Amino acid sequence: MARNTSLVWKFAALSVILVGAIFANLMAGSTLIPFFDIFSTLFFDESSQVNYYIIWELRLPKTIAAILVGFALPLAGLLLQSLFRNPLAGPYVLGISSGASLGVAIFVLLGGSTLYASAWFFSGGISFFAILGAMLVLLAVLGISHKIHDSVSLLIVGTMFGSITGALVSVLQYFSSPELLQRFIIWTFGSLGGIHWHEIGMMTTLVLVSIILSFQLMKPLNVLLINEEYALSLGVSVRKIRFLVIIISSLLAGIVTAFAGPIVFIGIAVPHLARNVFRTNDHRILLPAVLLIGAILMLMCDLIAQLPGSDIVLPINSVTSLVGAPVIIWIIIQNKRIHEAR
Amino acid sequence: MKPDKIHNCVFEAKNLSIGYPPNFAIFNINLQLKSGRLVALLGPNGSGKSTLIRTLAQLIPAVSGELYFNQLLVSKNSSSNWAKLIAVVLTSTVLSHNLSVFDVVASGRFPHTNWLGKLGTDDLAIIQKSLQQVGIDNLTNRYFHHLSDGEKQRVMIAKALAQQTPIIILDEPTAHLDLINRVEIMHLLQDLAHQEHKMILISTHELDLAIQMADRFWLVDEGKILDGAPEDLILSDNLQRVFSKLSLHFDPQMGAFRIRRSLTHQIHFVPQIGNQFHFWTLNGLNKLGFDITEKPSDLTLLFDDSTAKWLLAGKFGEQQFDNLAELSDFLLSNLV
Numbered sequence: 001m002a003r004n005t006s007l008v009w010k011f012a013a014l015s016v017i018l019v020g021a022i023f024a025n026l027m028a029g030s031t032l033i034p035f036f037d038i039f040s041t042l043f044f045d046e047s048s049q050v051n052y053y054i055i056w057e058l059r060l061p062k063t064i065a066a067i068l069v070g071f072a073l074p075l076a077g078l079l080l081q082s083l084f085r086n087p088l089a090g091p092y093v094l095g096i097s098s099g100a101s102l103g104v105a106i107f108v109l110l111g112g113s114t115l116y117a118s119a120w121f122f123s124g125g126i127s128f129f130a131i132l133g134a135m136l137v138l139l140a141v142l143g144i145s146h147k148i149h150d151s152v153s154l155l156i157v158g159t160m161f162g163s164i165t166g167a168l169v170s171v172l173q174y175f176s177s178p179e180l181l182q183r184f185i186i187w188t189f190g191s192l193g194g195i196h197w198h199e200i201g202m203m204t205t206l207v208l209v210s211i212i213l214s215f216q217l218m219k220p221l222n223v224l225l226i227n228e229e230y231a232l233s234l235g236v237s238v239r240k241i242r243f244l245v246i247i248i249s250s251l252l253a254g255i256v257t258a259f260a261g262p263i264v265f266i267g268i269a270v271p272h273l274a275r276n277v278f279r280t281n282d283h284r285i286l287l288p289a290v291l292l293i294g295a296i297l298m299l300m301c302d303l304i305a306q307l308p309g310s311d312i313v314l315p316i317n318s319v320t321s322l323v324g325a326p327v328i329i330w331i332i333i334q335n336k337r338i339h340e341a342r
Numbered sequence: 343m344k345p346d347k348i349h350n351c352v353f354e355a356k357n358l359s360i361g362y363p364p365n366f367a368i369f370n371i372n373l374q375l376k377s378g379r380l381v382a383l384l385g386p387n388g389s390g391k392s393t394l395i396r397t398l399a400q401l402i403p404a405v406s407g408e409l410y411f412n413q414l415l416v417s418k419n420s421s422s423n424w425a426k427l428i429a430v431v432l433t434s435t436v437l438s439h440n441l442s443v444f445d446v447v448a449s450g451r452f453p454h455t456n457w458l459g460k461l462g463t464d465d466l467a468i469i470q471k472s473l474q475q476v477g478i479d480n481l482t483n484r485y486f487h488h489l490s491d492g493e494k495q496r497v498m499i500a501k502a503l504a505q506q507t508p509i510i511i512l513d514e515p516t517a518h519l520d521l522i523n524r525v526e527i528m529h530l531l532q533d534l535a536h537q538e539h540k541m542i543l544i545s546t547h548e549l550d551l552a553i554q555m556a557d558r559f560w561l562v563d564e565g566k567i568l569d570g571a572p573e574d575l576i577l578s579d580n581l582q583r584v585f586s587k588l589s590l591h592f593d594p595q596m597g598a599f600r601i602r603r604s605l606t607h608q609i610h611f612v613p614q615i616g617n618q619f620h621f622w623t624l625n626g627l628n629k630l631g632f633d634i635t636e637k638p639s640d641l642t643l644l645f646d647d648s649t650a651k652w653l654l655a656g657k658f659g660e661q662q663f664d665n666l667a668e669l670s671d672f673l674l675s676n677l678v
Contacts, residue, residue: 085437219459223449225438232401233432234452234505235425281440284458 007285010277014292021299025063026055028308033059058193061200063299065192068203069263070298072256074270074290075214076249081271082221082283083245084145087331088155090268091253094141095161096134097264100257101188102165103133108184109176123199123259127206131254137161138246190261190317192302199259206255210248211291217244218283225281263317265324266301270294272331297323349539351377351412351508358407360390360397366405367393369565375543377508380535382552382572383545385562385584391545394562395513398543399430411509425453429502431495431512436486443481443489443497447472450504472503476530492523499530510534512544516551524548528555549585550598605633607677610642610656619645623652626666630673643669 026038033041033051041055077090084094091097107129141158148154173181195203220236228238256263274289275281301323305314353375361367367390375381385391396402398409400416409416411427429450436446450472451465461469473479476496481489486497495515502510515531516524532555535542543560546552552559553572561568561575563584568575575581582592585599593600609632613620623645627634641656652663658676663669 216457219452219455219457222459223452225441226446226449227434227437229401229432229434230430230436230449233399233425233428233430234449235422236452237421281438281445 007278011288011292014277014289014296018292018296018299021296021303022063022067025066025299025303026059028303029054029059029306030309030311032309061195061197062192062302064200065195065203065260066298066302067295068200068207069192069256069260070266070270070295071211071291072203072207072252072294073263073267074274074294074297075211075287076252077267077269078271078274078283078286078290079214079217079221079245079249081268082224083242084154085225086154087272088152088268088328090265091134091249092262092264093155093268094158095137095165096141096249096253097257097262097267098162098165099133099135099137100130100254101133101262102137102168103129103131103254104187104258105169105172105184106133108187109172109180120198123196123202127202127255127258130258131250133165134254134257135246135250137165138250142242142246187261189315190263191313192260192316193313195259203255203259206251210251213244214248214287217241217248218287221283222281261317264321265328266294266298266320269324269327270297272327273297349377351541352410353509353541354410355398356408356410358397358409359405360393361405363405366565368562368567370407371567373560373567373569375509375541377541378535378539379557380532380542380544380555381558381560382556383543383560383562384547384549384552389562390565391562392513395430395511395543395545399428399511400424401430422453425505425507427507428509428511429505429507431498431502431510431515433513433517436494441486443473443478443484443486444469446486446497447500447504450501450506453505468506469504472500475503475534476500491518492520492527495519495523495527496530499527503534507540509541509543512542514546515544516546516548524551528552531555549581549592603628603631606631608633608635608639608641610635610637610639611644612636617645619647619650623666626670630670630677 080089355373644653654661
């Protein structure tokens with residue numbers, strides 16, 4: 001009983017922090033909007049034109065984008081860490097985000113963005129290519145993981161895939177026209193700010209579908225922690241689980257990369273924070289925990305990136321690196337047996 | 343399965359072939375496993391024991407043939423129904439480092455719980471009972487990885503019990519265990535078969551232990567399986583034949599393997615059956631490569647019961663020894 005009580009308290013505390021972080025993100029920026037103004041703008045529509053525009057067209061989509069990214073990448077990270085049984089797995093370190101970048105580069109630099117049928121066509125195309133790129137790299141890494149059982153080696157393979165896709169992107173850039181190149185460079189900076197409402201709609205749909213799909217993975221992933229043969233003997237279809245994890249993490253990493261650019265380290269770091277806060281390997285607790293902590297962390301990173309009170313905005317990518325990279329170093333120091341791929 | 347239905351179950355393999363065609367490890371066999379029996383699967387290394395175990399547990403597909411449970415074809419079962427029929431204990435290790443004993447045993451409830459895997463009071467009671475049955479209820483909250491090999495094996499057996507299946511299949515459950523744990527695990531399995539009416543199939547290399555504990559042997563013999571009581575298989579000379587090798591022979595009198603040595607020396611010694619001193623003297627002499635003869639020889643050994651001393655006579659003169667270490671030291675240094 002004591003365990004359940006502390007569980008409820010932890011989730012309640014995280015929820016409160018999440019709500020606080022949401023309001024902080026709406027309030028802070030180049031100008032500070034007081035709490036009550038936000039409240040009245042959102043719910044009573046009684047505000048100045050300027051505040052209305054700032055909140056509805058700039059800060060609210062950005063905040064929702066931050067939450068979606070905070071849901072998506074950590075969830076992909078958790079699923080990948082459990083599937084590979086590797087604490088260092090994640091959408092970025094396994095090269096999956098880089099695969100998505102390559103997809104985007106192919107779409108943008110080969111001129112997909114100039115076939116301006118509509119904004120929807122552009123968003124749909126860019127996300128389709130990003131998801132495809134993510135899935136191809138994930139399938140390649142998964143194939144190689146059957147031959148390598150050392151988790152650090154697998155990590156290096158993932159980094160190599162990142163390098164290969166990076167090189168391909170450079171080649172594409174070299175042969176592209178200046179206008180296309182400019183579009184692509186802007187995308188690579190990665191930003192939560194430039195995401196439009198219709199893109200938020202697409203992201204929300206895909207992220208929610210992925211979350212719902214991954215709920216049915218919670219129970220089998222718990223058994224997969226024991227080992228694959230035992231999971232099989234208990235009636236888990238390991239092939240189905242592997243297939244679902246590939247689909248879900250490619251969807252999540254792809255859609256995020258398509259709209260927010262390459263965002264690093266969040267996917268690998270958050271599952272470890274969740275395990276540390278809740279002291280468990282039970283996916284039924286970890287999955288909601290990862291969503292909550294991920295959203296909070298992304299909102300905080302975005303808040304830092306805004307440098308509240310100034311006109312400068314840091315690239316979100318740099319902020320997540322500053323937060324996420326130390327977490328990885330900490331994992332390696334803490335987990336001395338990491339080489340055994342357990 | 344309800345306990346009252348568990349008594350007269352039959353698990354059958356019909357026309358089963360396993361291996362990698364065209365080289366079948368085991369070809370076209372029929373097998374029957376009945377409630378309340380402890381069956382030991384034996385055979386030389388590489389004879390296909392592990393493959394057969396994994397095929398019967400449906401972890402890998404059979405090349406051909408069907409499995410039946412109470413005359414019903416089981417391949418038609420969904421995998422979760424299958425998991426309610428057969429529990430396995432394998433040689434593969436538990437991978438995750440921070441699972442508790444409770445977590446591992448609770449995983450046995452997997453096929454019985456809902457999509458969230460929520461454990462009800464019934465499930466908790468079954469887990470508790472399984473832990474008690476294998477005698478590890480004091481370890482419930484320990485980390486699996488901190489346990490000894492014998493304790494780990496008990497945890498996995500408890501997991502199999504928590505799964506509440508009529509059949510339990512174990513791949514070399516006594517490997518890596520010390521003698522006491524080996525015997526205790528076999529006792530536990532025998533009790534589960536005889537008292538809980540489980541069908542228990544184990545693969546093992548421990549012939550002497552299996553002879554003493556198993557109700558039936560499945561003896562892999564060149565792609566076929568000989569099915570019978572261990573005693574019958576010994577009396578019909580089959581066990582000896584399957585396991586006879588140059589360096590080893592099965593002694594049907596002792597019910598154990600003896601190491602076959604080239605006997606380079608002769609000694610005259612008349613052992614009394616049932617005398618411990620004589621028995622272990624023979625063991626010591628065998629080790630040194632002595633052929634024990636009842637005919638006179640150039641060496642003669644006597645054991646004096648009244649003084650508990652060994653007397654050696656013959657080509658090295660008369661010697662007296664207080665213990666077997668002195669005797670073997672003397673023989674070693676003089677014979678080489």
